[in-house]
Amino acid sequence: MEQQSETDMTKTLFFLLAMVICMAGTPARAGTLEVHAPMVRMVPPSQRVSAAFMVLRNHGMSERSLVAAHSDVADALELHNHIMEDGMMKMRRVDAIAIPGHGQVALKSSGVHIMLIGLTRDLEMGEEVPIELEFADGERLAVDAVVQMAGVGQDHSDHSNHGD
Numbered sequence: 001m002e003q004q005s006e007t008d009m010t011k012t013l014f015f016l017l018a019m020v021i022c023m024a025g026t027p028a029r030a031g032t033l034e035v036h037a038p039m040v041r042m043v044p045p046s047q048r049v050s051a052a053f054m055v056l057r058n059h060g061m062s063e064r065s066l067v068a069a070h071s072d073v074a075d076a077l078e079l080h081n082h083i084m085e086d087g088m089m090k091m092r093r094v095d096a097i098a099i100p101g102h103g104q105v106a107l108k109s110s111g112v113h114i115m116l117i118g119l120t121r122d123l124e125m126g127e128e129v130p131i132e133l134e135f136a137d138g139e140r141l142a143v144d145a146v147v148q149m150a151g152v153g154q155d156h157s158d159h160s161n162h163g164d
């Protein structure tokens with residue numbers, strides 16, 4: 001009888017582990033929009049600026065536009081892009097990020113992304129930061145972005161080239 005309960009317990013643990021893995025990989029979705037792998041870059045406690053990255057997928061036929069983002073962990077969230085100006089890469093605020101119909105846009109450090117400006121508290125590695133994405137048609141999508149170290153090429157430590 002003891003071996004039977006160990007087998008049942010092992011099966012239960014495997015089932016629960018599979019459920020956790022499936023839930024962790026589930027994208028946030030609203031209507032035709034889907035968000036994959038949302039993350040916020042970990043920064044030192046004294047730094048008051050970070051960035052959010054993710055993949056936005058549009059399963060609809062029409063282009064969708066991300067026009068704003070909101071979170072209580074920063075005074076402001078701004079949409080940004082990198083552009084080449086006078087032979088130098090510079091970061092600039094943009095009014096919207098277009099997601100083509102049946103397409104996707106990767107928000108990443110070398111392209112379009114979301115800046116978190118004026119962090120209201122220190123971020124902890126592994127915590128989930130709530131971010132609400134706002135689209136031009138008024139639709140809003142809530143995502144939880146995990147705080148983690150950015151990959152190679154995702155360094156936003158120099159913000160001296162910001163402009164409006």
